[in-house]
Structure formats: C-alpha cells, structure tokens
Amino acid sequence: MAKPISMLLVILLSLTAFAAGVARADGPKYKRTVESYIVPDVVLVDQDGGRVTLRKLLDSDKPVIVEFIFGTCTTICPILSAGYANLQRNLGADTRKVLLVSVTIDPENDTPRVMSEYLKRYKAKPGWDFLTGTRADIDEVMRAFNAYVPNKMSHRPLTFIRATEDGRWVRINGLMSTSEFMEECRKAGIR
Amino acid sequence: MKTILSGMLRPSRIACTLWSAALLLFLSASSQAAGPFIPGGVQDDAGLLRMGERMYIEGILPSGEPMLAVVKGDIEVEGTAFTCASCHLRSGLGAVEGGVITPPTNGKTLFQPLKAYYKYVEVKSAPPRRPAYTDETLAELLRAGVDPAGNALGDVMPRYLLDDRDMAVLIRYLKSLSSELSPGATDESIRLGTVISEDVSPEFRDAMLAHIEKFVNDKNKQAGISPYRMQARRQSSYLTLSLAKWILKGPPETWRAQLEEYNRNEPVFALAGGITTGEWKPVHDFCEENHIPCLFPITDFPVVSETGWYTLYQSKGYYQEGESAARFLNGADEALKGGTVVQVVRDTREGRALSAGFEKTWLEMGHARPATVMLKPGEGLSGDFLKGLQAGEKPATVMLWDGPEAVTALKSFASSDNMPGMVFVASGYLGKSLYMLDEKAREFTYITYPFRLPEDEEKKKVYIPLVKGAEFHGDALTVMKRTYAVIPLLTRTLLEMKGNYYRDNFLDVIGMMMDMDMAPLYERLSFGPGQRYASKGCYIVQLTKGPKPVLVKKSGWVIH
Numbered sequence: 230m231a232k233p234i235s236m237l238l239v240i241l242l243s244l245t246a247f248a249a250g251v252a253r254a255d256g257p258k259y260k261r262t263v264e265s266y267i268v269p270d271v272v273l274v275d276q277d278g279g280r281v282t283l284r285k286l287l288d289s290d291k292p293v294i295v296e297f298i299f300g301t302c303t304t305i306c307p308i309l310s311a312g313y314a315n316l317q318r319n320l321g322a323d324t325r326k327v328l329l330v331s332v333t334i335d336p337e338n339d340t341p342r343v344m345s346e347y348l349k350r351y352k353a354k355p356g357w358d359f360l361t362g363t364r365a366d367i368d369e370v371m372r373a374f375n376a377y378v379p380n381k382m383s384h385r386p387l388t389f390i391r392a393t394e395d396g397r398w399v400r401i402n403g404l405m406s407t408s409e410f411m412e413e414c415r416k417a418g419i420r
Numbered sequence: 421m422k423t424i425l426s427g428m429l430r431p432s433r434i435a436c437t438l439w440s441a442a443l444l445l446f447l448s449a450s451s452q453a454a455g456p457f458i459p460g461g462v463q464d465d466a467g468l469l470r471m472g473e474r475m476y477i478e479g480i481l482p483s484g485e486p487m488l489a490v491v492k493g494d495i496e497v498e499g500t501a502f503t504c505a506s507c508h509l510r511s512g513l514g515a516v517e518g519g520v521i522t523p524p525t526n527g528k529t530l531f532q533p534l535k536a537y538y539k540y541v542e543v544k545s546a547p548p549r550r551p552a553y554t555d556e557t558l559a560e561l562l563r564a565g566v567d568p569a570g571n572a573l574g575d576v577m578p579r580y581l582l583d584d585r586d587m588a589v590l591i592r593y594l595k596s597l598s599s600e601l602s603p604g605a606t607d608e609s610i611r612l613g614t615v616i617s618e619d620v621s622p623e624f625r626d627a628m629l630a631h632i633e634k635f636v637n638d639k640n641k642q643a644g645i646s647p648y649r650m651q652a653r654r655q656s657s658y659l660t661l662s663l664a665k666w667i668l669k670g671p672p673e674t675w676r677a678q679l680e681e682y683n684r685n686e687p688v689f690a691l692a693g694g695i696t697t698g699e700w701k702p703v704h705d706f707c708e709e710n711h712i713p714c715l716f717p718i719t720d721f722p723v724v725s726e727t728g729w730y731t732l733y734q735s736k737g738y739y740q741e742g743e744s745a746a747r748f749l750n751g752a753d754e755a756l757k758g759g760t761v762v763q764v765v766r767d768t769r770e771g772r773a774l775s776a777g778f779e780k781t782w783l784e785m786g787h788a789r790p791a792t793v794m795l796k797p798g799e800g801l802s803g804d805f806l807k808g809l810q811a812g813e814k815p816a817t818v819m820l821w822d823g824p825e826a827v828t829a830l831k832s833f834a835s836s837d838n839m840p841g842m843v844f845v846a847s848g849y850l851g852k853s854l855y856m857l858d859e860k861a862r863e864f865t866y867i868t869y870p871f872r873l874p875e876d877e878e879k880k881k882v883y884i885p886l887v888k889g890a891e892f893h894g895d896a897l898t899v900m901k902r903t904y905a906v907i908p909l910l911t912r913t914l915l916e917m918k919g920n921y922y923r924d925n926f927l928d929v930i931g932m933m934m935d936m937d938m939a940p941l942y943e944r945l946s947f948g949p950g951q952r953y954a955s956k957g958c959y960i961v962q963l964t965k966g967p968k969p970v971l972v973k974k975s976g977w978v979i980h
Contacts, residue, residue, distance in 0.1 A: 274980045278750075278785055301931075301948040303506045304520040308576060311495050311502070335948055337956040337979045342784060350501050363976050380934045381948065404576065406492040 259386075259403025261413070266389075266398055269369045273332070273362040276345040281360060283370065286330070287391075292419045293328045295389040297376055299335035300343045305386045308404050312388075314351045315407045316414060327419050329357040335381045336367045375400075392417035465592075472593020477510065479503040481586050489578030502578050504590075509949070510729075511924035512597040515932050520576060526598035526922075530558060558594070559587045598922040604689030605921035610914070612636070613664040613688035615679070615703050615717070617672075617696035623892070627900040628695045628718055629665075630887040635907050636661045659914060664688055668696065675702040683710060690715060690926055692910060693903045699769065704731050713926050716906045716954075718899055720848065721769055724777075728952055730923075732930060734902060734942065735955040738770050738846060741868035742777025744958030744978040745819060745844045748866070750785045751980075752842075759841075761790040763819040764805075764829075768797060770849045774821040795822065801829045815841040824853035834860040842866055847961075855969060862963040866974060869959045871941045873971055882940045901940035905954075908936065909945075943977060 268284045275281050287293050296313070298306035310331065317324045333339035339347075344359035353359075361367070371377040378384050388401040390413060399417055471482045479487045479499025487499025504525065508514050512526035524530075533548035550569040553561070557568040562580050565573040582590065604611040614632060616625055639661045666682045668675045679702070691714040694703065700719040707714045707730040714730060720737035736743070749761070761782070765775040775792065783789060793805065818833075818840045820826050826845050833840060843861070847854055847869045857865060872880060884904050892900045909930065916929045928949075935946035936954075945954035957979040963969040 278980075299948065301950050303509065303515065303949045304522065307502055307506060308491060308495075311491060311497050315495055335946075337944070337946065337977075338948060338951055340980055361980060363979070365976070381946075382932060382934055404492065406575070407495045408493075 259401050259405055259409070262400045262402075264375070264398050264400045265396075266374055269366075269373045271362060271366040271369055273360040273366060273370075274341060276341050276348055276359045278341040281358070283360070286358075287328070289328055290393060291326060291328050292393055292414075292417055293330065293391045294414075295330045295332060295374065295391075297334050297371060297374075297384060297387060298331050299333050299381050299384070300339045300347045301335070302381075302384075305384065305404065309386060309388065310347075310351045312405065312407060312410045313357055314353065316410065317354045317357060319411065320356075324354040325356040327356060327414075329353075331357070331359045332367065332370055333359065333361045334367065334371065334378065334384055336361045336364050374398075388413075390414065390417045390419075392419075394418065468589055468592050469596055472589045472591075472596075475499070475586065475590050476504045476512075476593055476597070481582075482589055483586075487586075488581045490581075491578045492575045497578060499578075499580070506949075507577075509924070509928035509931070511920070511922045511928045512594070513920050513922070513925050513928065515928070525594060527595040528599050530594060555588070555591050558591055559584075562587065562590070598920070598925065601921045602689055602923040603687035607919065607921075608658060609660045609662070610689045610921060611662045611664060611686065613666050613682070613686075613691045615666045615668060615691060615694040615696065615714075617668045617675075617698060619697050620695050623896045624695060624899050626890065627892045627896040628693050628903045630890045630892075630900055631884075631904050631907050632693050633663060634885075634887050635910065636663045663692075672696075672698045672702050676706055679703065679706040680710075683712070688712065689921065689923065692716070692906050693718060695719070695899065700731075704728065707731050711923055713923050715909065715930075716903070718902050721773060722953070725952075729927070729950075731952065732927070732947065733953050734905065734945065735870060736777065736953050738773035738848065739777035740953070740956075741846045741848070741870055741958050742774040742779075742819075742821070743781045744777075744870075744960065745774075745866075745868055746778045746781035746785065747980055748960045748975055748978050749817060749842075749844070750782070750787070760816045761787070761819070762816050762840075763790045763792040763821065764795060764801070765792060765819075766795045766797065766822040766825070768823070770823065770846070771795075771821045774846050774849065775819070778819055778821075790819070800825070801832065815839060817841050818843045820845050821849070823849050824851060826850060827853050827856050827858070830861040830865060831858040834858050834864075840864060844868065844960075855963070857963055857969070859965055862965065862969065865962065867961045867963070867971070869961045869971065870955065870957075872943055873959065873961070873973065875970070877941065880938075882938055884940060898941070905936070905939040905942070905945060908939070909933070 268287050270282070270284045273281050273283050287295075294313075296309050298309055313329050313331070316327070317329070320327060333344070339359075339361045341361070344361060348357060348359055362370075368377065374387070374389055376385065376387050385402065386404045388405070388410075390399040390401070391397070392399070399413065401413060405413065474480050475482075475487060479502065481487055489497050489499055489502055491497050491502060507522045508525045512524060514522040514524045516522070530553045532552045534550045536543045536546035536549055550567045550571065553568065561567050561573070562582065565575075565577055565579050567573065601607070614629070616628070639659065664682070664686050666679065668678050691703075691707065691712060694714065694717040696703070696719065699721045700717055701723050703714065703717065704723040706712070708728060712730060713732070715732050716734050717731065719733070722733040722735075722737050723731070724736050724739050763775050763778065765771040779790065795801070815838070820829065820843050822829065822845070827850065830843060830845075833843060841864065843865045845854075845865060845867055847867050854867065871877070884901065912933060913926060913929050917925055930947050931949040931951065933947055935944055937944045939945045942955040943957070946956075947954055957977040959973055960975040960978060961971040962974050964972055
C-alpha cells in the first residue's frame, strides 16, 4: 500500500515543484573555446581490464567526448557523469554512435572494478568507457588536454567535445545543464 | 483537481482511495516526524534515524526505492547516484572541492540563524543571512531549492522529489546530524587513544609512541599561547590534546571487552597509530560499531573490506602484495608467463593474506583459479612437487607465499631440472633472509616490495624530526617511520576541522585531503571520499647478482 501512495505523491510533488519555478533562465556559466590537441600515445586500462591505446581509441569517425573524473569524487564528477548518462538516454538505441570517454585522475584508486561499478551506478550503456593507467600516463593525458592537476582534489570541470569534421576539440570549462550539454553536442554534429 | 487526475489516470476504485489518501497527506504538509507517519511500520526514533541515515547516505527511501531528484535545472537523477552525503559528506559539514562549495547541512547549522561573518568575525550589526530553518521551510528548500530568506540555491543542489512522510524522516535525521560534539571532544580539547597489545616488544611500542606522544606534548605547549583566541581556535592551536594508552592483555578474543571497558571509562575522540602482534580485526570491529575513527594502525593484517568506514589503514598489508603480484603477472609479456599458476602457501597469517590478495585479483582478471598447495608450519617442499611444476610446454609460475624457509626452497628450485618460469615472493615475509637468496634463483625470483626502494628513500630525504632520547634501528625504525605518517595527517585534519569536532567530520576532512607524497617509506599516501587504504600499490623487484645484491625495479608502481 505504502509504495503506490508514495509514487503518486512523488508525481504530485514533482508537478508542484516545477510549478514553483525550479528551472531558472540563467545564461551559460561555462567558458567555451576551440582547441587543437595531440592525443598522447599511451596504453590505458578500461573498466573491463582491457588495454586500450588511447590514440587509436580516439582516432575514430565518431564524435568523441572526453572528461576527467575520479570514482570517489563527491562534487564535480557526479554532475559530469549524470550529463553523460542523460546524453546516452537521448541518443536512442545506438549509444555507440558517440564515444564517451571518462579518464580517471585518481589512477591508484580507480581500478577496473571501481570503474565498472561507477559506470553501473550511472547506468552507462555501450559507448561509454572509463579509463585508468599509470600515474605517468594519466599525467601525460591531462597535460595533452591542458587539464593537468597535480592532485585530484584540485580538479576542474572540463569537457572536451570533438566533432567528426575538422578534428578540433571544443573545450568547455564549467558545469553545463543537460540542455546546454545537448546544445554543445548538437553544435558539434552529434544528433 | 481530483476529477482531472481521475480522468488522466483512469484509476480503479482502490486507486481512487489511494489518491484521496495521497491528497490528504499532500495537503497536510505540516505533519512531521512526531506525527502519524510510521514508514515501514517503524515506530521508534532510532528506527526513524536509521531510515533517515539511509536516505542521507545511500539515497534510498524507506520504501527501498531510490530517491528522485533534478540537478542543474533539468538533469534527472536518482538519489543513489546523488546522495546527500556524496556532497555534504557524512558529517553534513559540507566541503569545498574543484571550485564547488557545499554548505553545511548538519542539525546545529540548519536550525539556528546563519550569522553574517566578515573574515571569520561575526558581524552583529548585520541581519542573519537566513533565519533558522523550521521543518516546513527546510522541506521547501529540499523540494524547490529556496531558503526562508528567499535565496535560491545553486542549481548543482538537487531538488528532491520527496513526499511528506519521507521528508519528515530525512528532516528528523538532519536534526540529529552533527548536532553535538562527539565523545572525547570539547570546544577546546580532544582525547586521543592508541591501542597496544601487551606482547608487543618495548622497542616497537616506544617506536610507535615516540612521535604521537611528542605531537601531543608539542600541541599542548602551543595551546593558549596565542592571544587571539578566536583565530587560535580556528587554527586548532588553542586545542589541548590528551592521549590514552589502551593496553590489551591476553588473547585477541578478549580484546573487544577490554576496548569497550576502556571506552566506557574514558571515551576517546579517535585512535591514532596503535600496534598489536596479532590481527587488527578486533580493534577494527570495535571502531566500526562505536563509530570511532582509527588513523594508521601499524599492522600488516588490516581488515580488507569495501564497506569499512572508521579505520584508515596505510595499506592492505600482505593482501595488497598478493594483489600486486596478480596485476603484474596479468600485464607481463606472454613470453614470461608460465603455463600454469601454482600457489605454494605457508599456512600462516602472512601466507593466507598474500594468497587471498593474489587469488581474488587473479580471478577478477578472468583467469582460472590457481592450483594451491598449503604447507603446514615446518613442512618442507618435496622433490615430487618440483617435478610436478613442469606442466605442458611451459614451466609453471609459482607464487611462493612463504617466510625465510622459501630461501631454501628457491635454492632447490634453482638446481632442479624442473625450474619454474617465474617465482614470486613477498619481501616482508622473507625479511632479512631475502638478501641470502641463491644467485641462480635471483634470475627467476620476483619480489613484491610495498615501500620506496632503500636508495630512493635516501634520495627522497623525508624530514622526520628527532625525538629526544629516542633512537630506533632496524624494524623498530620502520615502525617509527610508519607511525610518523600519522603526524602530518593529524595536524592538517585538526586544523581543517575548524572546531567542528565530530568524528564523521574527522573522516570527511581526511577524505578531502591532498595526497601526501612526502611521507616516509610510502611513495604516496592518498585518500579520497570513502577511500580507506592510503598506499595502493607495490613494486615488483629483483635482486642483482654478486655478493652484495641490491633491489632493482622490474615494474613501475603496480596499481592495475
């Protein structure tokens, strides 16, 4: 009995919550630039323990999005990952058409098991990979994307989107809402 | 409204009744924890608090369903991925990370006006930044993100879609959260404890205590010196510390009762360091159940757990060396890998811990379960066993999880016709006898080494202050160095707690701490929210040839 009541209440409350004007019409709070990066030739490890040559993985005809996160992060990463999860939901059945890559900045803790549990938590579908590696290799990847932080606790909310056409990366510094993220993806040719 | 909804949803008669009930509940928004709601049949306050804690920490409603929320205006999320604790932390005192500021949500802060401050000094002439929350205004905040002063919260804060019953449960929990300083703490003092089993040698005990006692004494000399009391308290220099030594006597089965007795008589805020000759498990369990943080006990046999919260270990000890051997072997060139993997395990705590770490990791990597031979204490390796190692075309890889006896075994391995491909041993378990390894055996023997290599340690020059009248050598020096890591961590933690002496805050602050790469012995000690083993890898090394062999790395820092 308790469950249906609570479900109905959730619906009711969500309606009133939206009526109360939760959504706000703020402009984008993030910084967008277009950059060229050379992806380093490093071998990383994915959530299944497989070895992945990063350059080969990213050298794809598909649009690519890269973010730097870590598995136990409590602030930025859950938001970035919720964005990935929403994008995948909007991609339809073929989620592999966009390559989503999360690269850890806490390689010592983010083992394949930690990463695969993380992806499960966000209901990740095929097409979203979480990569770890040696600290030296991870540092090299961060540096290549001008995203280096010496310590995971000083990380930045960065998103890199590469459209298929010119190979350049859209660098977004700041947290986006889903609609802003979707709009950036659309601009990069992701449908 | 009911007609419209009925039309939309075509409810059955039962559902109509439910709708009426739902509306009734919805309209009676003032009903609170003490009201008529009895979620899940739980009536007592402790039950409500447990349910509230589950909502706060796990994002699970009393019904068992995930909480639902909206983030950044339009990102729909489940509370399990976006729990309250994941941002506001277990203590509810919030955090600053990556430029995102999460304000405190503990009972003490929420239910009193938020004073206006300028550079940490209260501005009494200014009105409060917001009035104290009531149950109603707090519910409004959680649902719509607007505080009683009309300020909208940042859109990173999820707007939770909670019904009145669940809201009441959560609010009841928030009221209790970090509302009173933890046992062992006052505004100006903290009582620490350290656990020592009486069979620990006096040399090891002194080595473990040297820096902790020095820290407590130095801190107390500093306390009260500063004339700027407010500022001094903020900097934790006003704090006085005391250290209780909890000496455990008799067999480990009796330790728990002794710990409970000590804690009843003189509760401590947290345990620091500590050393026993046995396992750490009885102390670990005591800390879990009494919610007492324990920082860096000196043990090679920690409890390896995914859910343990209160004990922060330096590493997983021998278990971690086994883990690293599996990772190294998994990544090794095919040419190096043997045909089969055999574990030879001395039936001791060391052997079992090494074997458990290896086997769990090896299986996780998708390999077949290794054949395992258990050796009783004192039992030697037979010639038949060596013959059996040649399986198929490739020689076997052997995990030789044995103590100093392994050196003899390795000598016979080296002179056998059935030499194994690779043999792994653990440096700590072999101890000094490691350097007596047969020259021929050094070629195929790979050694797990969980610390900085000796020559790197010399180059690193980690500063450790001297303790008057205390000089340590050999293993006691290692105990002293391992314990020393407690000091910088404790110093920074006490400072960053900013007077909020709640045990969960102690752990939260450590979870948000920058990595330590200047600790003695360990390459890097790092935590993150919820991480409980600070050093996470291991080197794989070999011994050079010649009469004075040294260790050389055969791997980077093995972490995957």
